[in-house]
Amino acid sequence: MYTQFGAVLVFIALGTAFVFGSLLIGYFVRLSRHHERKLTVYECGEPTIGSAWIRYNSRFYNVALVYLLFDVEVVLLIPAALVFRQTAAEGPAVQALLVLLLFLALLALGLAYEWFYGNLDWIKKEKATD
């Protein structure tokens, strides 16, 4: 039983070796010439105007939250599919399908809520604000 953990260890070791190995090669190969003109902010060739540390419009946070939410939903779809395959193989397939559809319906409910309250587009529609 313990040998399975061996495979996991090799997997982790290989991963870290690959990452830090390429960084090390990079350190030896790449040129590093830092001078202040290179570190200036890139603004389409122009010197920057004013500072970027300003109070952003609150809609940005809104859009970021909505994106985060749906991103997590997409990530959850993969285990849902695996669970569906496993349950469909063992038990009655129709019941497994219903469970998956229920799960998807719950996700769609979140989407509908956001859509109705106008959080998806930038300019909040007047009708949606209660």
Place this chain on the structure above:
Amino acid sequence: MEQSAKGPTTPQQMLREAIADPQDLRRYLHYLATIRAEGLSTSVIIAPLEAAINWARASSIWPLTFGLACCAIEMMATGADKFDLDRFGAGAFRPTPRQADLMLVAGTVTYKMAPRLKRLYDQMPEPKFVMAMGACTIGGGPYCKHGYHVVKGIDLLIPVDIYVPGCPPRPEALLDALLRLQDKISKNQPFAERFNKDTKNQKKPL
């Protein structure tokens, strides 16, 4: 070893001379000493590595979209499907200088554009190359005599690697220039540059 009058000959002497920082020098001398102790000449290990690095850099040049005038349309035609730039690995036009290797200056550079050109060149990461495409970038082109607002050639601003004559140069000329640039890249020595501290090809800032 006495220093020969005509300057460094073997790569090692050049490196020793180029390295100013003593700490780096000691580390590199120790590295050379171990290599020589095993009887292998340094080029056996470094040369293939350098060749591999050069090959990697040469065959994936990402040009910066810097289309100014008529040459930009010929550059786009070269990037399109008949004269495909992608065959040489140079088709990925990057809008930001941070991800670009090659600054392909295509079009007339005017005095109003010159500081911007210099700033963009400075913002590009280090193994960078410049290709002056078209007669205007080489020496002012048709606007040289009476053009009061045209810079007479961009080598007044930034060091140029490859000049592509023509007004506008044909796409075949641009592809040929790209191949010459790839030959040029495959000849330089990345390790020598790596340990060379002073910025040798920096023009004085504007």
Place this chain on the structure above:
Amino acid sequence: MNSTLEQPESLRTEELLVNMGPQHPSTHGVLRLLIQTDGELVRQAWPHIGFLHRCFEKIAESVTYRQVVPYTDRLDYLASMNNALAYCLAVEKLAGFEVPERASYLRIIAAELNRIASHLVFFGCYGLDMGAFTPFLYGFRERELILSILEKLSGGRLLYHYPRIGGVARDIDPQIAAEIQNFIKEMRRVWPEYNRLLSENAIFIKRTANVGVITKEAAVAYGLTGPCLRGSGVAYDLRRAHPYSLYERFDFEIPIGQGLKGTLGDCWDRYWVRLLEMLESLKIIEQALAGLPEGQITAKVPPVIKLPEGEVYVGCENPRGELGFYIISDGKPQALRIKVRAPSFSNLSITNAIVRDVLVADVVAIIGSIDIVLGEIDR
């Protein structure tokens, strides 16, 4: 429709000055657009031009009339046949040269081919602006056919120096004529493909319909011409209103915007007018090729051209609008003053008016639909 309602002072957010600077993928060259944005909405936009000011008018005063023709090619480098045609017509009108019919026909064939090539570049780049890469490749595939024709005709791919004062440089031969016929057939077969690719694309329609609407009055007030004006419904085309160089012999319609996909005068209409214009140009080329008269290809022109004292203005229908040359001469071999009426210069001057309260992504759509070329804006 202001997204941030009148919030109390503590919650008020500041505007950010964003640079769509000279080096930007979607500004079609070196236009710098300084945008004042409140979040994603644009409050103000100040176009900064002049990064490609190549002193054309100063050069035009220092070289003889014949030597100016190559410089006119470099004004609107996407349609250099039309520029040189407009300049040559202006000089011929003031000097009184009589251009043989065959030369006028050849000029029209070359100008209309160049118009299609310019609209194909617009089609490709507008697809790129909207994020679709394939229209760029489709558009440039047909454009290469045109370029090979024009290369056989005049020797150059992009800048031709083909129309000369008094006529044209070379004559057409049956092989070029056959290649033009083949191109017309090919273009008619491929044109519906463009529609399926971009015009009927749902994302494209959502990005361009009802965006950047220019009313008829605003278009006339800001001096817009060409597809930008016709997109707003004004049926004014110089080839029909004031025919020059035998355009009155050909029958072709003037496509104007009808607001098919949204309100009249939005980005989609301007795009659709240009696509229809390609078909009209094909008709003109077909009729010109069929009725090509025999005869000389250039008039008797003295070696040193001295225009009589006086001034003349001739405007021609460039793919971007009315490109006109205003020549003032005082009898010397060089002109006293040559002024270019650049269509993109006036077309661009409307951006600040129509970019108010628009999303930043739509600014790219609007600038793309106006189809500017920096060579003629900065001259």
Place this chain on the structure above:
Amino acid sequence: MTPAEIHSRLKEKFPSAVGEWQEPKAGDPCILLEPQELHEVCLFLKSEPGLEFDYLKLITGVDRGDKLSSVYHLYSYKHQHALVLRADVERAEPKLPSVADIWPAADWLERECFDMLGIVYQGHPDLRRILLPLDWEGYPLRKDYKQPQSYHGIKNE
């Protein structure tokens, strides 16, 4: 209407402002105007029912030795007729009333004339250089303009 008829209508409306009619030897005719009454004449040309010049094609600055002239090309979509106006100002102090409030197209055209020839348009909303960099000295299209030796350290041999 031909330019001659338009000139006669203008002459009776603004006798002092409009110059005499000269039939040109070659090229297009042009109507000479007093610089100070330029604004009223343009307003009249735009709003008069029979004329309605709603499209300002072009404003050109010309350096004619002792005088700087500003030439206006107008066109009317309704009546399909065109007109050329010219206003001459002294080279010493080139001042002209701006027509940017009548035709918005004039905004950029006048800025370009100012940039190239130094003709000042009074009443213009934002008169600064449009093509050349803002710190450029001299007006390039004047006949006595000498090319600068260098700009910001870039030689101009």
